[in-house]
Amino acid sequence: MQIHTGDGEAPWVILRNQDPFYLEEVCRFDKDNMLRMPKIIPLHAGYPSVGKAAWLSHLYPNCYFELSIMTPLVHQNLYERYLQVMEAVPLSKILFASDAFHVPELYWLSGRWGSDTWHRLLPTTWQVEV
Numbered sequence: 798m799q800i801h802t803g804d805g806e807a808p809w810v811i812l813r814n815q816d817p818f819y820l821e822e823v824c825r826f827d828k829d830n831m832l833r834m835p836k837i838i839p840l841h842a843g844y845p846s847v848g849k850a851a852w853l854s855h856l857y858p859n860c861y862f863e864l865s866i867m868t869p870l871v872h873q874n875l876y877e878r879y880l881q882v883m884e885a886v887p888l889s890k891i892l893f894a895s896d897a898f899h900v901p902e903l904y905w906l907s908g909r910w911g912s913d914t915w916h917r918l919l920p921t922t923w924q925v926e927v
Contacts, residue, residue, distance in 0.1 A: 798823075802850060803841040804866060817843035817850040824857040834859040838892065841866040847878060851885040862886045865896030868914075869907035875914050883918065 801810070802817045817839050824837050837860045843850025844866050854862040867878055882891060893911055897903030 798835055799838045799840050799863075801841065802839040803844040803846060812845075815843075815846075817846055817853050820853060820860070821857075824853065824860045836861065838863050840894075841896065842882070844871060847881060848885075851882045854890055855885040855887075861890045861892055863892040863894050864911065865894035868893075868911045869895060869897055869903045875910060876917060879914050879918055 800820060800823070802815050802820065804810075804812060804815070820837060820839055824834075826835060834857075837857070839850045839853065839860070840863055842862065842864050843853075847867070851862055854860045862882060864879075864882070868875065871878075895904050895907035895911075897907050
C-alpha cells in the first residue's frame with residue numbers, strides 16, 4: 798500500500814496530518830493476535846520528516862522507503878539527505894521515484910540527480926578493508 802506522507806500536495810493537505818509515525822499501527826496491523834504485515838510505502842519520503850519515515854522503515858520489515866519529492870524538488874544537500882536515509886534503512890528497502898509531474902524536464906532532472914547522488918554515495922559507504 799502506498800500512503801501519502803509528508804509534503805507534496807500543498808496547499809491541499811495539512812502537514813501535521815502527514816506525520817510518518819501515524820503509519821506505525823498500519824505497519825503492525827495486528828488483528829486477533831496475528832501479525833498480518835502488509836507492505837507499506839510511505840510516499841514522498843515523509844518530507845520534511847525524513848528521519849521519521851526512515852526509522853519506520855528500519856523498525857518494520859514490511860515498511861519501505863520511497864525517495865520522491867526529495868530528489869527533484871528538495872535537491873539542496875541531496876547527498877546528506879540520502880546518507881541520512883541510508884543510516885537507518887537497508888538498501889534493499891529504498892525505492893527511487895521521481896515525483897515529477899506535468900513537466901518532462903523534472904523526470905530527467907530527478908533521474909540525473911538521483912543517479913549522480915547514488916554514484917557518489919555507494920563507493921564511500923561500501924568501502925571494505927582487505
